[in-house]
Every structure is written in C-alpha cells, then in structure tokens.
Amino acid sequence: MPTRVLLQSRLSSSRLPGKALLTVAGQPVVALAARRAGNTGLDVVVATSDQPEDDAIADALGEIGVAVFRGSLHDPLRRFYDATRDLADDDLVVRLTGDNVVPDGSFVQQMIDDMRAAGEQYIRVAVTDITGLGAEVFSAGLLRQAHRIATDHYDREHVTPWIRRHTADLSVNPPLTGPVKRLRCTIDTLRDFTVAARALRGVPDPVAVPWRVLLDRFIDAGGAVPAPLPGTVPNPIGQGPWVLDAARLGGGVDLAEVARVLDAAAMAGVTHVHTDSRYGDASARIGQSLAHGLSERLSVVAQVAPLTVVPPSAPAGWAAAAVEASVYNTLRLLQTKTVDALLLSWSDWISWSGGGPLGLATVQGDGRCRTIGVALDDASQVAPALADPRVGYLRIPLRWRDIQIPRSDVIVTCSDSAARGLPFVTSVSLPAASVAQVEQQAASFQEPPT
Template structure:
C-alpha cells in the first residue's frame, strides 16, 4: 500500500503562539512530530500556510531537512489536496498535527494495517473511544476521497477540519485497539504552557527522542500526571461551583474556598475527565472566580454551563426591547467574567422565563444563539411539571433537574424523558443528589428547618441502605443511586475542599447498581413532604 503522511502545522495558534517551534527533546516540536511519524520509513510532509506568519516555520523545517508544502491558511482541505498533487487517488493519506508528538511510525503502521484489512474509506483514532490520551490521534483516508470532498463541500467546518465530509458520506470507522488502556482522560497534546511543560519533561534526557516507543511514553505520562486519581474518566461528574461564589448548602460550615484552592479544584477535576462545570449569574462571584481558574487555556478543555440572571430587576410590564437588553446584559456579563467570547451553554435559571414577558426572554436567547454568542440552550427546573413544560420547547437541549434518593416525584416523568431522547439530542443533568447536604447530616434541627417531620425514620433508613449496599457510607449511597440511573447524563456535585473532590472522583468510578438493585433500595423508602424536597421552601436560619 502506497502511503503519504501529511502533518498539519502553523505558528499563529492563539493559546500558545508558535508552539510548534518550541524545543522538545532538543528539537523543535514540529520536527520531532515529523521524525516520530516517519520513523518506520513513510514519507512525511508538513503542510502549512503561505502566510508570512509561517515563514519562520518553513525556515526551521528547511534547516532540519523536513519536507513541507505551503498552501491556504483558512482552507485546510484545499491545502491538503494541493499538497497531494501528482499522488494517485489510491494512496492512503495519514493526517497528523504538529502539536502531537506521541504518534510514531509503529502506531501509524498499526492503523494502516487495520485500514487495509477493513477496506474502509476512513479510519480515525480521535477522542475518548480510542482509550488513548488526548493527543494520540491520526486519521487515514484515500487521496481520492480528499479530492472528492474538495469538489463537493463548501462548508467552512468541513474545509477547516478536512475529513467531516468523508465521514458523513462513507462512515467514520474507529481504531480502538487501545480501548483497554482507559487513558482517554490523560492529555499529551501541546495546546497550553502546562501541556508543553509536561510533554517536554517526558522527553528530557533522551538521546533519540524520535525513536522512543509510544508505549514507553504512555507509561511515563501516567507516572508524571500525579493529579490523575481515577482509572477511568469521571465524565459523568459535573462540577458545581455555587460554593465558589457564595455560602451554599444547609450543612456548609467551611465557607467559600480561596482562589488558589479553586484553581486547584477546577484543574484537578478537568485532569480527571470532568467535562462540564456548572455556574450561574446568581451564584455571587462564582463566574468571576471560575473564569480566573480557567485562564491560561483551561477553558478549552471543558464545557461551562452557566445560567441567565433571575431578572428580578426587569419590570413586569417591560417592552420586548427592554427584555432583550436585560437578557443581553446578563449574557455578556457572563462572557466577560468567564473570559470567553461565547458561552458553551446557557440555561434559564427559572423555568417560567420560557414564557415570561410574552416569550421575550426565550426569543432574545434564540437570537443570541443564532448569532453564535450561545452554543446550547437549556432550562434549570424545580419540579416535574416544569420539566414537562421545558420539554415542549424543541430548542431545549439541556435539562437540569433536582433529584435525590428520597425524591419520588420523578418516577412518572422518566418515560417522557426517554421518549424525547428518541427525537432529539437531550442532555439530563441532576443536582441536589445530597439535597444541599441535608442527607449527609444527623442534625435534627437542620431536618426540622427542611420541614421533615419523620427525620428519625429517614435517617434510620439511609443508614440501613448504606450498610446494606456500600459499607455504611451514606454519601456514596446517595451519589451512587443517582449515577446508577441510566437516564441521567451527569450529576452536579458542589465541593469546597480537595478531599471532597478526590472522594467524589472515587465514587464516580464505582460500578453502577442494576435496575433490580435500585428497585430493591426504594421498595421501603420513607415518604417525605414535597417541601422537604424543595430547598426554596425551607425555613431560613434566622426565622
């Protein structure tokens, strides 16, 4: 099989400018990536742009005798096709990137063997399904398919990312030989300064960095990343950040953590595979504190879901343009505090804002989404009734609900949620799995404030279930109960100490209970008043 390796590189990266020229193992990053990719004999060409910003890159490549091609900066697909001039359609083309130095010739040969054996048009090793760290990536297709894509698609997304049109037409087969490694929550790309320092350290002292086996590098990466505390990514944990901005939770005595600790908590969570962070305009300084924690490139590694202001200061009789101004103020304040130009996802903090002001709030958000200021739209609801209302809006793609081991109210709604998922993309996150900490405390005065007349019965039942199912740990009982629900995509967990984070990460990796086990747990569950399940109705401390 005839093969051509094309390694994509440029110097105008925004988060770490000129990163491909940084030294790793005594040579520029892009040179090391090219040498490692070609160390079993396949020809490698670095495809870059003809812009003046890449003049120095080409000088470096020429100095190190690395073949390169200069083409369109913005149209990457055309750049690839132009670089293949004179190459027949049957050639297997391997797409690589200059900021990923782990892929070596042996790994690429494994993929090429699989590509030929399966007789597919595309084979990719990208993302979590591979079992490999983020940064061990490669894509293989035929030169003829790239030319076909060049002629058929005008989509900016297709042309920037090179292969989406091919995947859409021929299918996206995946290379999954390393799934058992479960290292998808590790990271070995170079996108930020932290990334660079980690990767550079792995190659320190090597006489022949281009020949270091990828397996050796993977083991070294494990040893280096001491903050990774889980054997599988904690991708169903949603980090709640209300505690970062205000005193939150009925059992909270610690107060708000300092910025340095928040930085550590957020970044450690991300390193362990946490993919979503939950915040809100109404959470005091949470957005501001979170924005600082996500600086220096960390925001690119996670998805922040924030919530619109409660709009308490918007007049009930406000005209549409006034409502729009209030909505835009909230959205752009969130952008400013989080340090981003657009919001990944935004939820209504109040479900009645779906229809309030004659639908003015939702209309204004839809316009901002259309402009690209907001990615996804969702609703944070308080009750099953509000959830059903939210589901009647087709543009709602995220639903956050309160749910815990005592909450019987959702039993009649789950089937509706599952049915909706058959027709659209719908993400379900649950909060209050510990009922704002109430389920973790034996203080009867706090249960009294939560309007629970049978607190003694509830506490005895919680202890009994914890003893029977998880070694007496009530917190694990409650978290594991939520995580075992197959209709739940993520559980929002707030915390304010490193110990809590590490504990939560550990629980995330525990095997879920079966449906029969869940039914057995709740068969004698004590009934509590609806007011107990709704913290908004609880008695205030000074009442």
Template sequence: MGCDILVATSDEPTDDCLADTVENAGIRCFRGELDNTLARIVFALADYEDDTCVFRLTSDNVIPDGQLLDELYDEFIDQKLDYLCCNGEPSGLPYGVSAEVTWLKHLRTALDSTSEPHDLEHVTPWVRRQFGDMYFQRYRELGKGHFRATVDCYDDYVAVQQIFRDLPDPINHSWMDLVKRLEGARFQPVGRRPCSRLVVGTAQLGMNYGIANTAGMPSPGTAEAILKTAIGSGSGYLDTARAYGHSEDVVGRALASGWKGRAQIITKLSPLAECPEKASPEVVRAFVESSIFHSMSCLRTNRLDALLLHRASHLSDWDGAVWSCLCEMKSQGTIDTLGVSVQSPEELAESLSVPEVGLIQMPFHILDWRWDYLFEKIEEARANRGVVIHVRSSLLQGLLVSEKPALWRQAGEPEPELCIQWLNDTARQLECGSVSELCIRYCLAKEWIDGVVIGMESPAQLKQNIAVFDKSGLEPDQVRLIEQHRPLLAERTLDPSRWSK
C-alpha cells in the same frame, strides 16, 4: 517501512520560521493556503501516483512514531481498507496519539468533490463519509482513550514536555512508554473511565456554601486545579450562576488559558431581586441583558452555552417578559440552550411543558420522595424533545454526610440520630465506602438523570467523587430496598431555603 516525509504548512508569514527550520533539517516543505489544508496536501503530493498510501499526522500530536505507523499500515493493507484512523476512545489510545491513513486518489477526489470549509480544513471528512470511520483497535483494551496527549494550549504543552523530560533519546523512545508516562500527569484523568455524568458545581468556588462546609472558599489556584482536573477526567459541564459570588469569574479565569470549549458552562440568570414588581417590558429587558452581559464578561465569552432561570417563576413573571427576552437572545445566537432551575415538583411540571426549555436542574437525593409522580413526564420530555436533566443537592448541601445532630435539627429534622444511623447502616449493607458514595450511586442508578451536580472544595474531594463515578449506580433491587425503608423527611427539611439560619 520507509516513508517519504513532507511537511505541508501555510504560506502565511507566521509560518516562515517553521518552513526554514524544516528545510534546514533536510525535510521537504510545501506551502499553500492557510484555510485549505486538503489542497495543501494534494498539491504537495502532485508527483505521486493515485495508489500512493498517505499517512496524515498533525503537528500538535507528537507521540506517534514509525512503529505505530507500521502497525497501522499492516492493518490497512491486510484488511484492504480505504481509510483507517487511530485516535481516542475507539482506539483505546489518548486523544493526540493520532494518525490517519488513506489512498492519495481519495484525497484528490475529495478536493474535486467538496468545497465545505470543514472538509477542506480537516482533510478527511469527505473520505470518511464515503468509506466510513474505521478505527485501529489493537490497543482498545489499554483504556487510555480519555487521556490527552495533544498540544492545543499552554497546559497541554507543559504536560507533553513533562513526559519527554529526562529521556536520553526522546526521538527514538517508544510511543507506548510515552503513553504510560501520562498517568499521574497534571490535569490528566484520575479515573478509569470518563466521568461524563459529573457536573462540577462551582458555588463553593465563589462563596462560602453548604451547611457542612468548614473549609471555606478555596484559593484561585485550588479552584483552577479542581476545574481542570475534572474536565480532564471527562466532566462535560460546569455549573455556575450570577448569584454564586465570584464563581463565574473563577470559572472564566481558569478556562481562559485555552480550555474554552472543553466543557459546557451552565450559568443562571440573576434572581432579578431589584427589578420593580410593575416594571415595563423595557426595564425588564434591561435587567435581563445586564445579567447576561455580566455573565459573558466574567466567563470571557461572547455566547453562553446554557442559561437557566434561577427562579422558575420568571417563566411568567412580568407577563412573561423575562422568558420572551431570553428566547429572543437564543434566536440571535447569544445563548445556545435555555433552561430552568426548579425547586419544587410544581415548578418541574410547569418547566417540562415549556417547548423552549432544553435543560432542567432539580434537587434530588436518596431521601427525597417528592418527585415520584413526575418521572413519566421527565422520560417523555427526554425522549421527545431531548431535554437534559441534571440533579443537584445529591448530598442535600452536605447535610446527608454530616454526623452532627445539631445541623440536622437546624434543617428541621426532629430525629436526626435515626437518619444518621439509617444512612450509615445502608451504606455498610450495600457495601458502599461512605454515605457520600451511597448517595451519589443512588442518583447514578436513575437512568433519567443525565448529570449529577457535585460541589467540591479541594482536589482530594474531587478524586474521591471521581472514584465513586468510576463505579456503576446501585442495582435496581438495592434502589427498591432504599425506597421502601428510607426515613420520611418533612418537606421543610428537603428545602434548604426553609432551614434555620
């Protein structure tokens, strides 16, 4: 299929060099308003008939070629469609192996019918609202929809540069082979599917954390590799806090190079330990605002995706001044979602009753029996208010995977050998590769859990955890077996704040 090629770029001076380059290559170039891409395309095609078939490709997506467009065109015509796109998981192809096709008459009608900035910038939203999102799915079984092949930041540029490296004829190289070359590239997914329920815990990245942690805090480069590989593998949340040493700054630095927005960052308010017990509302506000602005500075952002109380008591402490201040800041747009990090069932019950709470983080693991009576209330809050539930301490700060009885005794367990033996025997019985896999898959079996917070000190640990998230949760009968026969730990052992130092 022969197609006319036309580049429609802006009339801004910053695009002068691009326009000259395109025209020197013998390609037609049309220039128009920066913020109205739809008008640019429609005016650029002013001399064409309404029944012209228009492909739209963006310059940050460099892999699609004529062969792929031919396949799109054949399906578009054969199915008598008004709109067809190729992109992401519905197509089974990486984000950035993207193209859209529609009729010129629909683009002209869209320009006459909408003035919404989003519609004008992204060209086809109005068309898609009229005719629906139709996806090219010939390669859906390829399962590469969670890979990335677009160029939005420097890391993307390096990744795309690498897949073209050493090719004798890159222009005519098969698009499919380029897609295959993404495998194993830096920051590309390391799992078979997106690990969307993985919440990356970052306490280990900013301080020495965990009873079984012998490696210490990773280097900034290692921390960056962990965060970016996790995001590239589909993790949608990073968990940090003012109290996690340098964690917020580590996260902020790692995402400053064009990665903002690719994952939600959850941080936590300072514990406010220095705020006087009888402080006035004005003084409390000063402490709260200081914590939030320090978080925003470290995270290099002017608004927070989610902010949790690090102490659930701050819902009511100082006559509710802390929570009142946070609700006001949320209404002003400084914070998107408010939530609470709870320690006990009593704190969870109180937090579930607060209408403004949109996210709750709670400790939960395979040996934790304390929460059973609250599961119904959790489900109600999720169904009625959309409350998101994340669980942490799925490995009880590393204790559950420790084979050292002394560490268990430090945590208050008088018979550690029995616990260690039960965990190992159960992992083998349920065909889990490790106790860590057993513990994580137990949490993944709980439908009320939206995300599991996992901390890691190395890329190797990240890959091991992603391999576990690639698997499904345990079966219901396996969960019942566990809950009938697991060791009964004392509440002291279930609460790390009560462990011996």
C-alpha cells in the same frame, strides 16, 4: 508504493496560539512530531499556511532540515492537494497534525499495512478515548477527487470528510494493552503542554521512543482522563452524576486553590461546573482555569443573572435583550464562546410575556449554548416547566421524591446529595472549596448509587 506524510500545522491556534513552536524535549512541538513520523524513513512534509504568521514555522523547520510546504490557510484541502501534486494517483498520503507527538513511523506503517490488507483506499484511527492518536491514510487519487468535487466549507476545512462519505470509511483501533484507557496525549491547551513536557522529560531519544511507550509516559505525567462515574446516564450534554457547584469558589479562596479544586474535580470524574452571577467572582476565576486547559475536561452550566433591571411592565423584547446581554457578560467572564447549559430563574422565565426564554432560545440558536432551562424553587413549578418544550434542563434544590419527570430528554440536577440514585435525577450538585473536600466527595461517587 510511495507514501508522503503531511503534518498539518499553523501558529494561529485559538486555544493555544503558537503551540507549534513551543519547546518539548528540546525542540519545537511540530519538529518533534515530524521527526517521529519519519523515524522509519517515510517522506515527511509539514503543510503550513502561506500567511506571514507562519513564516516562523517555515523558518524554524528549514533550519533543522524538516521539509515544509506552504498553502492556503482557510482551505486545508487545497493545501493538501497542492502538496501532493507530484504523486501518482495510487501513491499514499498520510494526514497527521503537528500537535500530536505520539504517532511514529511504525504507527503509520501499521495503518498502511491494515489498509492494504483490507483492499481499501482510506483508513483512519477510530479510537475515541485517546485524544492525540488521530491519523488518516488515503490515496492521492482520492484526495484529488475530493479537491475537485467538494465545495462545502466543512469538507474543505477538515480535508477528509468528503473522502469518508465516498469510501467504506475503514477504521482501525491501534493495538493497546496495559493501563491505557482514556487519555489526552495531544498538545491543544496549556495543560496539555505541561503534561507533554513532563512525559518527554528525561527520554534519552524522544524521536525514537516507541509510540506505545510514550503513551504510558503520558499516563504517568497526568494525561489520563477518568472513566465515567458509576451512575452516569446518557443525556444531551454528557453530564455525569456529579456537578461541582462553584458557590464556594469566590474571593474567599486563593486563586491558585480554585485552579487546584477544578483540576482535582475533573480528574475525579466531574464533567460540569455550575456557576451563578450571585457567586461573586467565581465565574471569572473559573474562566482563568478553563482558558489554561481545563475547558477540554470541564464544561459549564451557568445561571443567568436575575433580570432586576427590567421593569415589570417591560415588553418581551426588553427582557430578551437583557438576557442576551447577561449571557454575553457570563461568557466573557468564563473566557469562552459557549457553555453547555444556560438557566433562568423560574420567575424570570415566566415574566415579560416569555421574553426571558425567548432571549435564551436566541442564544441557543446562535450556538452559544447546547441546552437551556430553569432553576426552580418549588415542586409546583416542575409541571409547567416541563410543559415548555424549550426546557432541556431543570435545577431543583431538594429531593422532591413525589415529583414526576415524564420527559426523558430533560437533565435534572439536584443540590441535595441524598437525591443521588433517584430515577429522575441526572446529577447532584455539590460545592467544594478545597481539594480535600473534592477528594471526600469523590470517594462517595466511586460507588454505584443506592
């Protein structure tokens, strides 16, 4: 049964533009990914777009003998369909991406064997804790059905969602032993690229090295992702028990040290960083680190700048517009399109006939944040805040032991370290201005809360 491996690739990546042609192990990323996928003799084709910017991919691969197919940029499903027109319905198509250099021919063959043994026409890698092992195998006939029937933009952009909904959606976890737990071995950000470059440095034959050996090298190169910290509780944004407060990361700290602090925090298990317009240029400094790859490891909770420019007698629409403008500026500084949570001070939340939360709700509806909430300064504000169903996040300054949080859907972050372990507290938020301080805090969070 003939098999064709299609590696999806383009230069117009939003997080790391041009990554396909970055050099690792002496060759372009996409070339290494293609050669590894074909190292057991499988038919491998890189499926890129027909746009001028992807001429560079086609030219570079053509010079080294890697087959290329060019098709629609905005309709990858059509691109895959067109790239397999010569196959019979029973022939197999393997979907890989050009930024994942770990999968090799034996990895692909094992998936094919597993699918055949199950008597199915579709299989995918299901492991969720390792980013960079994504792969799918399906029949050319199923691909043609999807192309003929699927009309939804999501289905066409991601190639296989229609197939998954119309099959048994067979999934497999590759056989993993040893230290591999949680890992990023993809190349989607600048940090990913530096990890990959270290992982592949000095490998005698980067095309032939077994995929499992390469995983271990990614671990040693810094690709490991920490496990959730003890005391982590499920919540809508996946916030762990330790939030890094950026209050000390303003202009008094060297910019490179800010990047080291954020990286150390992420590696120690911090999931979120809290920033505020009152923290000077901390948001801009965080944004630089996020743009260089930390956005895949750290999410942001941001407090909206106080609405001091809005007159007390202003209508709700004025306050709502001021909130949206402030959020726009915050996202600009953070160099991101979205954050996990946006907060208003309690006074701004209750003023201007509710214009402040109206503006936040609009931002949330536009997809620029996942949840909205308030920063409180008095325990008496808890009850009225929770009475508003829009509130999904509370930031409180002290461990008010006698307060009640009757809503399980609300994230509560406290700036008092002694609050860790209280039943209503999701996380504690602690500032740090050095890697040493992060390491000291990390030690305490490795133990279950008391």
